[in-house]
Amino acid sequence: MNEISILRSLLTIVGVSVAIGLNAVFVVWLERKVAGHMQYRLGPTEVGPKGLLQTVADGLKLVSKQIIFPSAADKPIFALAPIICLVPVFVAILPVPFSDTLQGHELDIGLLLVIALGLLNTLGILMAGWGSDNKYALLGASRAIAQICAYKIPLLLCILPVIMLSGSFSLRGIVNAQDPVWYAVYQPVAFFIYIIAITMETNRSPFDFAEAESELVAGFHTEYSGMAFSLFFLAEYSYMFLASAIASILFLGGWHGPFLPGVVWMLLKIYFFLCLMMWFRWTFPRVRVDQMLNFGWKILLPFSLLNFLITAGVMAIL
């Protein structure tokens, strides 16, 4: 490996980190604005133009606050949990192509990497719940574990038809295979189930019971304060961004689109999914844990399996 490629990797990592951080700041602001306008409010207006710097101000406040370790906490696990939650996103965003030319690193198995790293989020939640020695946190973590079994299998079964159609594990290959027709057209069922599954994956309402505020105080991050808390917060929004990016690549043709440059199309599609998730959150009540598990196992799984089998059958005949 020569100096150029090392420099390039370093630059990519720094660039991706900054981009994810700034983007999360913007998404938090957007969420608060969307919520505000849905609720007869304005959202943040004071700090910066249109309140754009409100999240920065909040972040600064959180950084300056003390991180409190509960006396009975398992300190290494407690301290590591938010990092385990956040860091995989930075790696997982690397193989995501934002346009024909803008991509961190092209990988043949990019999709596999993203799926595998996406699982680490739940590990972080489990560590947070176990390490904080708090009953609410533990209940939140156990809910997250129950949840991952229910959504991950349908999620994978929805991705499989896309892989079969495109014949590629590379995200770039999948995007290029969708020219001119998006897979959302071929695979409406998979698309629909995928949207539900990523809402579960990112712990968003109506499936936010790992942190269910009215039941578990703050769920798995009850005991976290200051920067440790804001890392969880950042992780949630970064996962939303990552999941939306993957959704646009798998089903909406990535950067393909007329007139506008590719990266603009990609961001438009990502923000479409983000706004969809915000819309869910500010409209629906929370479902119950057992209802969600029933929904995952009894509805999402059979339908995604059926969809997968039909796709395979049709492809074999053709």
Place this chain on the structure above:
Amino acid sequence: MFDSQENSTYQLEPVEDNQFVLNLGPQHPGTHGVLRVILHMDGEYILTADPVLGYGHRMQEKIAENMPYTQILPYMARMDYLAALSFNQAWVCVVEKMCGYEVPRRAEYIRVLTTELNRISSHYLWFGAFLLDLGAFTPFLHAFADREMILDLLEEVTGSRLTYCYFRFGGVSSDVDDSFLQGVQDFVEHMRSHLKTYHELVTGNVIFQMRTKDVGVILPFDTWGYGLSGPVLRGSGEKYDVRISEPYSIYPELDFEIPVERDGDCLARYMVRMREVEESLNIIQQTLDKMPDGPVRSKVPKIIKPPAGEACMAVETPRGELMIHVVSDGTKVPYRVRYRVPSFGNLSVFSRLAKGQLLADALAVLGSLDLVIPEVDR
């Protein structure tokens, strides 16, 4: 309610293997106030639930034994701060009953009008808080935006926004003007059309139905035994409302329905309250149409000394039946005052409903009972 029997669970230890004790409250976002519930849990399932009361105990009954009758009136608003006017009404009515004071017609109309406005604002706050318990945030702010209009209207006539002290023995403290009546008329029209939004946003929602249907069912034969009243009772098919059963003020002259639902679950209690809002709008419309002219206060002595004896008065607050029992020994302070508050009875059924439920359901049930903790603790 914890009992003193041997199997009492009012203790934190010991518990069996794989079980744990969860202290819900007194500071917890789901209990809406300083209610503490000791839960014995097996995973997410609740084995027993024991409410522990008294964190907001303010000795209201003892205070009343040391105060002249007029000075007790402001304390009424501190018990149920969401339905201050209903408590106002109960107190002035019971003293008027003892002393035999006349109340002018216009004052009675104003009392009913403002109390019903207060009932709507209380139900809206419950609506928002209940959906917050279910994890929906937006309905809360929609309800608060409409509640704000009521608070503005009531502020205009009573001078305060929450802990009203507006009624007086023999009338109300000040007359209402035309701009207030016009404001109420506008509000009624706005609300009639805007209630649809509530039903579209919440009532028809599949997740909401899943979370509330057949959850926390109160069977009809449990209702009287636990001392339930108000929407909690009417949600279980009992048609009991003090405004009809023991009519007071001008309610007999008004034409309104008592909403009753048969299922006894959280959804039924929700529907009862939402329909009560509509009925309250009807009542308000009728009082606006019939509002007579005349004085709003009759002549009563400055120092109130009821004759020796006792009196009882029940009114229907948004949460149920409030009864005040006063014993007088002929001096200017009461000998004994007793409040029978609705939330206390409604809370007592919670232990039974929570048993064997999931934590999430138990909090939905707790929300559907519409408790005001200072009222429970008094």
